[in-house]
Amino acid sequence: MELKFRENGEFSILAIADAQDTDNPQKETTDIIRYSIEKTSPDLIILLGDNIAGDFEGVTPKRTKAAVKALLEPISEKDIPFALVFGNHDHEGLTHKCGFEEKEAKLFLLEEFQKSPLCLAVKGECRSGVGTYNLPILSSDGKKAAFNLWLMDSGTYDCNGGYGFVQPDQTEWYRKTSDELKAQNGGIPVPSFLFQHIPVAETYRLMKQYPFYVPGSVTGGSKRFPGFYKGYKNRQGKFREAPCCSNTPNDQFESWKKQGDILCAFFGHDHTNDYLGRVDGIDLCAVPAAGYYSYGWNHGARSVTIHENSPEDYDTEILSEHSLLPYTVLPKYKQRHGYCEYKNRKPWQIF
Template sequence: MKKRIIAIVMALSLLLAVMAPVASAGASRKDTVLQFHQDGKFKIMMISDTQDTDKADQRMIHFIEASLDQEKPDLVVFTGDNIAGRWAGSTVEKVRTAIDKIIQPLVQRDIPFAVVFGNHDGESRVTTKEDQMAMFMAYDNCLAIDEGEALDGVGTYNLPILSSDGSRVAFNIYMMDSNDYDANGNYDGVHQNQIDWYEQTSNTLKAENGGDPVPSLLFQHIPVPQIYSLLKQVPFGVMGSVRGSGRNSTKWYVIDESKAEGVVKEGPCPSYDDHGQYDSWLRQGDIAGAFFGHDHTNNMVGKTDEGITLGYNAGCSFHLYGDGLNRSMRMFVVDENDAWNYDTYLVKYGDIMPDDGGCLLVDLIAVRTIDNALLYGYQLIKQLFEGITGSPETEPSTAVSGTEPEGAPDTGPAGTSDMAQAGTGSTEPSDTPATERSELSNGSAENPATGVSSAIPVLALVSTSAAVAFVLTRKKAK
């Protein structure tokens, strides 16, 4: 009997010894302290709109894996619409699998991550955002926090980053749940009690930093309305222009090249109402940049008149529409000795996965609505007629000089150039609306009928594209 007891004790001791490192690893990861490296650098990867099902498209997974291997980030932030929301045959386990598909690449590389939700995550019929947060938090490398009922939404929190010597908080990250839809079905935003929490946290960090604001990046899904301050309104018909949304839905815009650079291929869709979040940032003075997902084909970044950087990361899902090979991850490299002036750049699918495909029929939805499709058609026909009759004179604009490695301008929907979105080589719009200009009244000797005849195939293509885009947008993919 005595020997049997000793054997049992020894067996239990051995079992505990085997389990101890596993438990210890989990505990240490949950208690992870983010800290600048000895060289003073800290690298963050932003992944937006993965938005897929349990049968995740392998192109997206390969893109995530390749980006992680190339960039080796210290932290990954997911900025919402992490799963497709609802899909046919969805179950709790399939939601868990959909989450696991995007998290496993990080687990395998032992990279910590944080997550916020988008407007589609809560549309699941089988899980709530609370359920999904619990699934994320089950991973040892998850740093997300569920604040419970203390705040509106699910997952509003901050992640301090210590200096390389561990003596102070040198940088901070805010993760904000921008909620989903308001009572009228419009895009919602961050609520007042979340703003109050942000200000309290900001003040605490400031007090601990000798009264100076701690430079911070803020990530959330839905943009603030001030994103439109980086655009300029133009007449209908200007090449590269996009129709606004919400309160700006009757207007057309291009990037204001004096403030921003990058690509805008769909009208920004911010919260319908201004909840005062941006004004709160101005009061606190600690937001070095706020970055958003939500609008899958936009990757613009710029600085407002008040000095706050606002920016996008394009979506990386292949389950829904995107910008072809320009699907991207946005990187941030912060230097603790100059944390206000971080570097940010894009890792594009076409650059890192050149042989893996990427242009999908579903990307036609990038034109967003039938009126956008018709606009591009109009622009094509206008170009055709101007090619026959002679182009009207325009004044060249000044290109924005930026540090972001964007490469050459892309080819946009229906063959139009992205030069206005890309911020290079564009032309300023004429003061006269394009719709009021006569395309065939400049004395050209060419027969107008030739232009009309040549436009027939283009019109057919545009009509088909418009119909496809209209059908696809009815899926409410965004």
């Protein structure tokens, strides 16, 4: 299935992050997906990791398959192609309760997603992770790749503590493939977006550090970033929690700068964030959580429209639950995501 700019020179993407629900998803989770599709009529949907809850009560391989099927139901209804990356929770039910190894679990999940004829996700050729690949978008006349989408498996957890990150072999694959696309494009980098679950540490450059709490600040989300932080370079959205990146420094962001093709990188993972800001000429953007089975109260999705003749002038909109749902979501008190500490709280109880 080829992706292609429309005759009007536009291509629209709907990014859905952290749907993170079970085989019996909450109505609100499904409705966020369904109503965001209806509102935006996207050409492509990207599932940005933690697509299912993973470890939920009574999880089995059969129920994991059912969770994938439930997630895809509103997408299949509209017959829209989708791609995906994995997060740090997708696999956990299979690994914690069903005896799978991590990679085996991700391959099991990918195979289930690929049963849909709308699925564009592939395993990819990298040794690390499952689902590191790219999707070219053809020009409206179909003659060349006018844009490119990078989809990266950002791992799960770091052996140094904290969360995972894109491994060196994945970054090397990105460099090599980026160079190949550049050569095919007459020596000019093909403008691109990148999608991965866990944000890069450079996101903290959109924030100002404080040695003490100030109104609106949040506690650093990694031992690399102690103290308190408050967003001050975000031109859209907010930092409602600190970015939870890896504790291990890596050269992924530097590779983006060197290749010169990535206009914006989109992340999930931090459920309540929806910031957009620029670091060294590259936009860094958060997609809020769509799911109501895990923590957070700033639910929604994000739409992006690429313009073929001026891709750097892309448009993006935060799709909040208040703009999507035809009803008000009231706070609920119940166990969520299979862990007692995850409770749905009223907004003033979140922090």
